[in-house]
Amino acid sequence: MDDSRPDALSNPMDGMDEVIKEFLVESNEGLDRFDRDLLKLEKDRSSRELLDSVFRAIHTIKGTGGVLGYEKLVAISHAGESVLSRMRDGSLLLSPEIATALLNMADALRRIVEQIADSGREGDTDCAGVLEKLNAVLNGTKPEPAPNPVRPSVEPKVPPRLGDILVTSNACKPDEVEAAAKLQQEGDPRLIGEVLVARGAARPEAVAESLKLQSDHRDVVSNTIRVDVALLDKVMNLVGELVLARNQVLQFTANQEDSGFLSTAQRLNLITTELQEGVMKTRMQPIGNVWNKLPRIVRDMSVGCGKRVEVEMEGADTELDKTIIEAIKDPLTHIIRNAVDHGIEMPEVRAAAGKSRAGHLVLRAFHEGGQVNIEISDDGAGIATEKLKARAIAKGLIIADHAERMSERELLNLAFAPGLSTAEQVSNISGRGVGMDVVKTNIEKIGGTVDLQSTRGKGTLLKIKIPLTLAIIPALIVTSGGERFAIPQVSLIELVRCEREQAAIENIHGAPVYRLRGNLLPLVACNRELHLDSQRCSESVNIVVLQAGDRQFGLVVDEINDTEEIVVKPLSKQLKSVACFAGATIMGDGQVALILDVLGLAQMARVLCELREQALTERATAASENTGERESWLLFRIGKEGRMAIPLSLVSRLEEFSAAKVERYAGREVMQYRDRIMPLVRLAEAQGYAGAAESELLQVVVYSAGGRSVGLVVDEILDITDEAAQVEQIQQVQTIQGAAVIQQRVTELLDVPALLAAQNLSGVEGARA
Amino acid sequence: MNRRRQLCTFFLQDLYFGVEVEKVQEVIRYQEMTRIPLAPEVIAGLINLRGQIVTAIDLRRQLELAARPAGQLPMNVVVRRDDGPISLLVDEIGDVVEVEEESFENPPDTLEARRRDFIRGVYKLKDKLLLLLETEKAVSVAGAHAA
Numbered sequence: 001m002d003d004s005r006p007d008a009l010s011n012p013m014d015g016m017d018e019v020i021k022e023f024l025v026e027s028n029e030g031l032d033r034f035d036r037d038l039l040k041l042e043k044d045r046s047s048r049e050l051l052d053s054v055f056r057a058i059h060t061i062k063g064t065g066g067v068l069g070y071e072k073l074v075a076i077s078h079a080g081e082s083v084l085s086r087m088r089d090g091s092l093l094l095s096p097e098i099a100t101a102l103l104n105m106a107d108a109l110r111r112i113v114e115q116i117a118d119s120g121r122e123g124d125t126d127c128a129g130v131l132e133k134l135n136a137v138l139n140g141t142k143p144e145p146a147p148n149p150v151r152p153s154v155e156p157k158v159p160p161r162l163g164d165i166l167v168t169s170n171a172c173k174p175d176e177v178e179a180a181a182k183l184q185q186e187g188d189p190r191l192i193g194e195v196l197v198a199r200g201a202a203r204p205e206a207v208a209e210s211l212k213l214q215s216d217h218r219d220v221v222s223n224t225i226r227v228d229v230a231l232l233d234k235v236m237n238l239v240g241e242l243v244l245a246r247n248q249v250l251q252f253t254a255n256q257e258d259s260g261f262l263s264t265a266q267r268l269n270l271i272t273t274e275l276q277e278g279v280m281k282t283r284m285q286p287i288g289n290v291w292n293k294l295p296r297i298v299r300d301m302s303v304g305c306g307k308r309v310e311v312e313m314e315g316a317d318t319e320l321d322k323t324i325i326e327a328i329k330d331p332l333t334h335i336i337r338n339a340v341d342h343g344i345e346m347p348e349v350r351a352a353a354g355k356s357r358a359g360h361l362v363l364r365a366f367h368e369g370g371q372v373n374i375e376i377s378d379d380g381a382g383i384a385t386e387k388l389k390a391r392a393i394a395k396g397l398i399i400a401d402h403a404e405r406m407s408e409r410e411l412l413n414l415a416f417a418p419g420l421s422t423a424e425q426v427s428n429i430s431g432r433g434v435g436m437d438v439v440k441t442n443i444e445k446i447g448g449t450v451d452l453q454s455t456r457g458k459g460t461l462l463k464i465k466i467p468l469t470l471a472i473i474p475a476l477i478v479t480s481g482g483e484r485f486a487i488p489q490v491s492l493i494e495l496v497r498c499e500r501e502q503a504a505i506e507n508i509h510g511a512p513v514y515r516l517r518g519n520l521l522p523l524v525a526c527n528r529e530l531h532l533d534s535q536r537c538s539e540s541v542n543i544v545v546l547q548a549g550d551r552q553f554g555l556v557v558d559e560i561n562d563t564e565e566i567v568v569k570p571l572s573k574q575l576k577s578v579a580c581f582a583g584a585t586i587m588g589d590g591q592v593a594l595i596l597d598v599l600g601l602a603q604m605a606r607v608l609c610e611l612r613e614q615a616l617t618e619r620a621t622a623a624s625e626n627t628g629e630r631e632s633w634l635l636f637r638i639g640k641e642g643r644m645a646i647p648l649s650l651v652s653r654l655e656e657f658s659a660a661k662v663e664r665y666a667g668r669e670v671m672q673y674r675d676r677i678m679p680l681v682r683l684a685e686a687q688g689y690a691g692a693a694e695s696e697l698l699q700v701v702v703y704s705a706g707g708r709s710v711g712l713v714v715d716e717i718l719d720i721t722d723e724a725a726q727v728e729q730i731q732q733v734q735t736i737q738g739a740a741v742i743q744q745r746v747t748e749l750l751d752v753p754a755l756l757a758a759q760n761l762s763g764v765e766g767a768r769a
Numbered sequence: 770m771n772r773r774r775q776l777c778t779f780f781l782q783d784l785y786f787g788v789e790v791e792k793v794q795e796v797i798r799y800q801e802m803t804r805i806p807l808a809p810e811v812i813a814g815l816i817n818l819r820g821q822i823v824t825a826i827d828l829r830r831q832l833e834l835a836a837r838p839a840g841q842l843p844m845n846v847v848v849r850r851d852d853g854p855i856s857l858l859v860d861e862i863g864d865v866v867e868v869e870e871e872s873f874e875n876p877p878d879t880l881e882a883r884r885r886d887f888i889r890g891v892y893k894l895k896d897k898l899l900l901l902l903e904t905e906k907a908v909s910v911a912g913a914h915a916a
Contacts, residue, residue, distance in 0.1 A: 241820030483804070530806035571815075572824040572853060574910040578807050584815055584822045592803040592815040592822055 020116070023064050025226070027113045030057040031106050035296045038106075042099050042299075043310075054102075055084045059164065061109060072122045073112050079134040080105040086138065100303065101133040103296070162192050165210040166202055176201035229322065232282055239272075239279045240567050240586065246272040247588055280472075283323075287365045287374070288316030290329050294336050298361060301340045308347055308358035309340055318365040320372055324466060327446045328374070331439040335376050335462055336361070338436065343380030343460050353457065355379065372468060377461040383454040385411040392417065399741075401726050412452050416440045447473070447490045475566045475595065477587075478544060479559040481532025484593040486566050486585055487544060491598040493552060495560055496543040505541065508654055509717055514543060514554055520632060520648060520720065521545065523554045524605040530580070548602030555601070564588075568595060580604050633742060633749075634701065635718040639689025643718070643747045645740070650752055652704040654717060656697050673702070673709060680711045681759055683750075687735065703752055710761055712752075719743070734758060772870040776892075778863035778899065779846055782834045785863065787892070787899045794849045796862050799842035800825075809910050813858050816845065823847065825856040831907060832887055848904055855908045868892045868899065876900075 034057040041050040058077045065073035080102060086092035108130040115123035163177035180195040190198070193207040246268055253265045295311045302309040320328075344350075344359030351357050364375040389403045392414050398406075416436050440450050448466035467473070475486040476495075496516065498504070504515045505523065512523040523543065526532070543554040566585040575581070582597035632648040661671050662680065669680040680700070684690075700711040727738040727749060735758055737749040776787030777796065802814035802825060813827040825845065829837055837843060843858035872893045876885050886906050892899040 237820035244820075481806075483806070532806055569822045571822075572855065574812060574824050574826070574855070574908070575805065575808055577809065577910075578805065580807065581805070584803070586817050586820065586822065590817055591801060592817050594803065594805060594815075 020068065020120070023068060024113055024117050026064070027061050027109070030061055031110055031113070032292060033057050034106050035103065036292050038099060038102055039295045039299055041094060042096070045094050051084070051088055055081070055088060058084060059167075063164070070112070070116065070122055072125070072127060073109060076105055076108055076112070076127055076130060076134075079131050079138075083134055083137050092137075096303065098137050099299075101130075101137050103299075104130050105134060162207070162210055163196075166196070166206065172196060172202040172206070227282070232279075236279050236283065237569075239276050242272055243276055244586065244588060244590055283321050284319040285322050285325050286317045286319055287325065287372070288313070290325055290332060291316055291363055294332070294363070297333060297336060298340055301337060302344075305341065306346060307340065307344055309344055310358050310360050312360065312362045314363070315365040316363075318367060318372060320466075321468060324372075324446060324468075327442065328448075328464070328466065331442045331464075332374075332376075334436075334439050339376065339378045339380065339460065339462075343378040343382075345381050349381075367468075371465050374464040374466070375461060376464075377459060379459040382456045382458055382460055383412060383415060383452075384456070385414075385454075388412075388414045399726065412454055415452060416450070447488070472565055472567050474563055475585075476544065476563050477561040477593065478526075478542075478555075478557040479561060480526040480557040481530065483532060484561070484587065484591070485526075485557075486564075486593050486595045487546070487555075487598065488582070488595065489563065491546045491548065493545040493547050496545060496554070497540055497560075498543075499540050506653060508720060516545070516554070518649070521552060521554045522607055523556055524601070524607060525556045527556075527558070529601065529605050546598050546602075548598050548607060551602070551607060553602060553605070553607040566593075566595070632720055632722050633747075634720055635742060635747065636699070636701065636714040637716040637718055638687060638714050639684040642684065642687065642689040643742075643745055644683070644687075644714075644750050645721075645742055645747045646701070646703075646712075646750045646752055648720060650703055651701055652709065653702040655700045655702055655711070657700055659696050659698055662698070671711065673711065676709070678702070678709045678711050679759075679761055680713055681755065681761070682713045684713075684715060686755065686759065687748075710756060773867050774870070775865055775867050776899065776901070777846065777865050779844070779859040780861045780863060781828055781832065781859055784834075785897055785899050786859070786902050787866065787868070788846065788848065788857075788902050788904055790865060792848050792904055794847045794854050797845045797847065800845060800856075811910060813843075816856060818847065818854065818856075821854070823854050823856050825858050826908060826910070827858045828907065829858070829860075832884065848908065850908065857907060866894075866899070868894070873901075 034054050037050045037053045037057075041047060041054060044050065058080050062074055062077035062081055065077065083092065083098065083102065087094060087098075092098070108125070108127045111125050112122050112127075115121065115125060163172075163181060166172035167174050167177055176196060176199065177192070180192050180199065180201070183195055184190075184192060193202075193211065196202040197204050197207055249265055250269060253262055256262060256265075291313055298309050298311050301307075339361055340359075344361070345353070347357040350359065360379045362375075362377045364373075364377075366373050385408060389398075389406070389411055392398045393400050393403055397414070397417055403411075416439075443450050443464055443466065446466060448464055451463040451465075452460070453463070454460040474489040476489060476492055478485050478487060496514070505512055506515070507513070508520075512525070513520040514523050515521070521543075542557050542560050544557055544560065545552060545554050564587075566587075568583045568585060570583050571578075571581060579600040580597050581594045582600070583595045584592050585595055587593050633645040634648050634651050634654075635643065635645050638644055655673075657671060662669050663671060665677065665679075669682070670677050671680060672678070680698075699714050699717055701714055701717075703710045703712060721742055727740050735751050735755040737751040739746055739748055741747070775790040777790050777793045778785060778787045780786070797818075800816040800818075802816055804814040805812060811826055811830045813825045813830075816823050816825050827837075827843070829835070837860065841860065843860065844862050845856040846859055846862070847854045847856045869892075874891050874893065876888045876890055880888065887903050889901040889903045892901065
């Protein structure tokens with residue numbers, strides 16, 4: 001039927017592809033092992049085992065590559081193998097130069113393997129340089145080149161052939177094995193081991209040992225299989241469905257008496273749980289899979305900048321979900337690069353400081369409280385906070401005065417600010433000013449946290465905490481506009497429920513805010529933001545307080561349901577344009593619910609305008625909070641160009657009144673407000689600013705104290721800001737506390753009590769603390 | 770030689786459409802749908818297909834036809850894609866029909882361009898015309914409509 005389909009795809013290479021694919025995967029693994037063990041060998045040059053391992057890796061690539069007809073691959077691995085066999089017979093000792101040449105060889109092989117994966121051919125990668133270096137290594141020591149022709153491997157099959165094992169364990173010379181193999185081909189009925197022993201080429205015990213090795217290898221091969229991740233994901237989906245079906249069955253058991261059915265349901269329950277755990281495990285990978293690449297990076301870098309760095313790893317077998325492993329790969333690499341490039345000093349500097357000449361880089365991973373902790377520490381110079389500070393000030397990220405008051409810890413956190421680097425020179429490795437901020441963002445994206453500690457001259461410690469898995473997260477389920485939504489628990493701070501009657505929800509120029517323990521919390525109405533119908537008008541208001549970046553906001557929803565563990569599933573690419581959803585999940589009843597992307601929602605609702613800048617300002621404010629200075633300010637304009645601010649805590653309401661409502665009493669303007677008489681103060685007049693607009697509507701800032709209110713008439717409400725104000729006294733004005741730069745503009749800070757006293761309204765002031 | 774191909778057919782308003790059988794993963798009756806706020810309007814919602822979340826595209830809206838009469842529940846034609854299945858909402862499912870390549874003709878030039886994009890061609894059956902759907906186009910969603 002296939003040939004009747006005009007667009008049916010047929011690929012004659014399919015059968016071949018499998019072999020090549022396997023070869024590619026194996027080669028990549030082999031090369032990774034080669035890198036790893038060669039680096040270990042550099043430290044422990046007497047290790048026979050490591051030397052054998054690197055030899056074996058290259059030998060296998062050469063053998064299989066030869067069978068598949070990849071000439072370049074064979075030529076390069078052959079040259080590398082020659083160097084390694086010289087090392088094995090002791091005529092060559094591993095030096096840093098040789099190691100570099102060998103590592104370069106591995107890179108060249110990797111490039112070729114990549115080419116083969118892409119195009120099926122070796123391509124025209126230029127490998128002359130690599131070969132030349134390897135030959136130089138060979139010739140530099142002894143002129144006699146090791147004759148090591150490509151062995152005519154007949155079967156590149158696992159398990160390895162006995163001859164190969166003997167050769168790699170150095171129990172027998174390659175040409176002896178070849179001679180024996182030739183004898184076999186010519187009709188010698190004896191097994192290869194027997195031939196070798198008879199010829200005196202190998203000791204019987206060496207052959208026996210190799211045979212055992214060979215059968216061990218066979219066992220390993222038969223115990224593991226490769227599985228496509230897509231298949232695992234599919235199985236995982238089905239298990240998720242099974243769990244739902246199980247739950248429904250269990251609900252039925254409640255009104256069933258049949259004991260047979262009950263016990264079957266019970267078994268179904270247990271098996272499903274076990275199955276779910278088992279499938280989850282298949283997705284777990286040891287963090288070592290990512291770490292293994294790091295020593296190589298460290299080596300390349302330290303050689304590049306003339307430093308000496310030793311890498312230690314603890315807990316490399318700590319397991320993490322595959323998706324997380326992938327997500328932390330780049331951040332980890334970046335951190336390591338940073339540590340080597342900026343953290344660890346040159347050997348002379350270290351020696352002068354009384355440290356060992358080689359720097360230590362320690363990677364630790366462990367499970368704790370359902371999370372994975374990764375710690376990366378070095379014993380380098382630590383972070384120069386004063387440099388960070390200077391840089392941050394120069395870049396205008398913080399104000400100088402501010403910086404003076406920041407604690408060491410806050411200063412350290414500046415390292416995560418975008419555009420900062422303390423590296424004196426921009427190297428090709430790091431110091432370009434992108435980096436730590438990206439690391440932080442990436443880790444926060446997967447629900448993790450980063451913490452930085454550093455002691456000058458002692459070193460730096462970076463702690464990362466990440467969830468075990470991304471696939472299943474705890475979430476709060478809410479209902480709004482008749483739809484259910486899941487909100488990831490990590491963004492959730494608290495839930496507030498208040499009666500609509502007494503709800504302390506106020507409006508600042510159309511922007512609703514809620515007073516949460518004295519602080520204003522901007523509110524975002526879920527129904528309005530998501531354009532849902534909101535026919536419901538209940539007695540109470542449900543506010544979900546959420547953390548978006550460094551900022552909090554309240555999401556008003558119709559109903560708060562419950563918290564649940566949900567399985568996160570991605571949305572299809574057709575929905576990429578919708579920023580406020582992070583994915584979807586299937587609920588207990590089989591229905592799909594959307595997962596809210598709190599950051600996306602916050603940005604959409606403009607709670608966050610520019611996330612990063614905001615984060616920085618916030619951090620700066622947080623800094624001043626510690627010194628008791630944090631305050632929110634209400635900014636307004638009086639007259640044509642007067643900018644003033646008063647602490648938001650003094651403002652009880654913002655109102656808009658028609659000018660017609662103004663009445664007069666004792667020569668002063670007053671108005672009826674909440675069944676009382678409220679005196680008005682026209683601030684522009686009171687402060688001597690010209691150009692107050694004669695408008696129909698009065699903007700009134702209501703100030704209340706001791707049960708009395710005063711209305712301050714301003715010309716325009718500008719903003720509410722959390723920006724920490726640095727008060728400066730420029731000129732003595734009775735009703736002004738001082739001036740400050742808020743939002744890059746000079747702003748007068750009004751002294752309300754003093755103003756009221758000047759206006760003979762101090763009676764209102766009475767109760768104010 | 771007669772080249773034949775099998776098409777899975779369905780109806781949309783008064784139009785008769787077909788999709789190559791090998792592109793269709795399955796055909797299922799109406800599924801409960803979760804609508805997606807702010808999504809482009811051609812996206813009808815998300816359905817749960819045995820644990821997999823599948824985006825459903827309303828072909829009537831995609832082809833700018835009149836809205837489905839109230840009370841009429843659409844059927845799902847789930848098409849296979851490299852990046853996961855997508856469901857196309859149609860009015861009714863027809864048979865799997867075998868068509869001959871000779872009866873194929875390109876869509877007439879008089880067809881409006883924006884409609885033409887969705888129709889790869891026409892098979893002239895004995896009693897009616899069968900339109901071959903351009904699935905690529907049918908599952909694509911133009912940029913952000915989000916408000």
